[in-house]
Amino acid sequence: MTQRNKPTFTLSLLHPRYWGTLLLIGLMYLLSCLPYSWQVVLGKNIGRLAIKLMKKRRRTIERNLELCFPAMSEEDKQVLIKENIDNTGMALFETGMAWFWSDARVNRHVTIVGLEHMETLAKEGKGAxxxxVHSMNLELGARAFGIKMSGMGVYRPNNNPCFDYFQYLGRSRSNRTLIDRKDVKAMLHALRTGERVWYAPDHDYGRRRSTFAPLFAVEQACTTTGTSLLVDNTDCAIVPFTMVRDDKGHYTLTLRKPVEGFPKNDPDAAAVFINKIVEESIMAAPSQYMWLHRRFKTRPEGQACLYQNS
Structure with missing residues (x-):
């Protein structure tokens, strides 16, 4: 999705079918106005309540951790699950922070490390x-970065046009625009013209434009080959990006030095390469990663589903 066809507000979004969505957006705004310490407490409790109502999601979290870290002790796994559930509830509040906080309030809570790498690439006119990865606080990270140096986000338009309007408005608040994840031409153009494009290749996006590569202890994880398509055709830099919240509630956004050694014109090897970056980013704060999605749902032909009981 580009600037010329971004979602716009129309009176149809006030139809009664969208009142629930409007109520949710209004609630997110009001909650974002609360003191941060209150938001942390509420977020954790909402996460714990929600997971009790969505037992399948908890089983998915457990299964993902079991698949990725088979050597992890049961005690350590239960601690990680508890922390992950708390952070799942915090995601609602962190999204509200990203969409509604002032620039000054975001800057007070987020420290950016490695911005000089992006500034160097910008001076060179090189796309990045x-x-x-889909950490719970990714929205806030993108907002914090956009305050310093705008970029373009790759996203999937929501099926609910009312939510999609507010999602686009919030996500583009400090960034140039958003690009529909299916609009490959727009991504290529942005990278060729020196833009910075957000890209999260860590989910299972299905068989189209994908291959199977190791991810943690899973030897064959369905992995997008879109990274190869973008890098091979633009010669852009690859900059790993992580967002971590510490025990005191402060966030650190880390922009690593552009990686070297990306295997060009070899999508299979590139998928292995990118999954290593994904692993490193997840391990920066494993409890803050979005484990509740079925990351390994797509299997090679003939292999059984890994989530029969979830």
Whole structure:
């Protein structure tokens, strides 16, 4: 999705079918106005309540950790699950922070490390593919970065047009625009013209434009080959991006030095390469990663589903 066809507000978004969505957006705004310490407490409790109502999601978290870290002790796994559930609740509040906080309030809570790497690339006119993972606080990280140096986000438009309007408005608040994840031409153009493009290749996006590569202890994880398509055709830099919240509630956004050694014109090897970056980013704060998605749902032909009981 580009600037010319971004979602716009129309009176149809006030239809009663969207009142629930409008109520949610209004609630997110009001909650974002609360003191941060209150938001942390509420977020954790909402996460714990929600997971009790969504037992399948908890089983998915457990299964993902079991698949990725088979040597992890049961005690350590239960601690990680508890922390992950708390952070799942915090995600609602961190999204509200990203969409509604002032620039000054975001800057007070977020420290950016490695911005000089992006400034160097900008001076060189070189495009940057900012490789992120789906951490719970990714929205806030993108907002914090955009205050300093705007970029373009790759996203999937929401099926609910009312939510999509507010999602686009919030995500583009300090960034140039958003690009529909299916609009490959727009991504290529942005990278060729020296833009910074957010990209998260860590989910299972299905068989189209994908291959199977190791991810943690899973030897064959369905992995997008979109990274190869973008890098091979633009010669852009690859900049790993991580966002971590510490025990005191402060966030550190780390922009690593552009990686070297990306295997060009070899999508299979590139998938292995990118998954190593994904692993490193997740391990920066494993409890803050979005484990509740079925990351390994797509299997090679003939292999059984890994989530029969979830």
């Amino acid at each position: 593919l900012m490789v992120a």
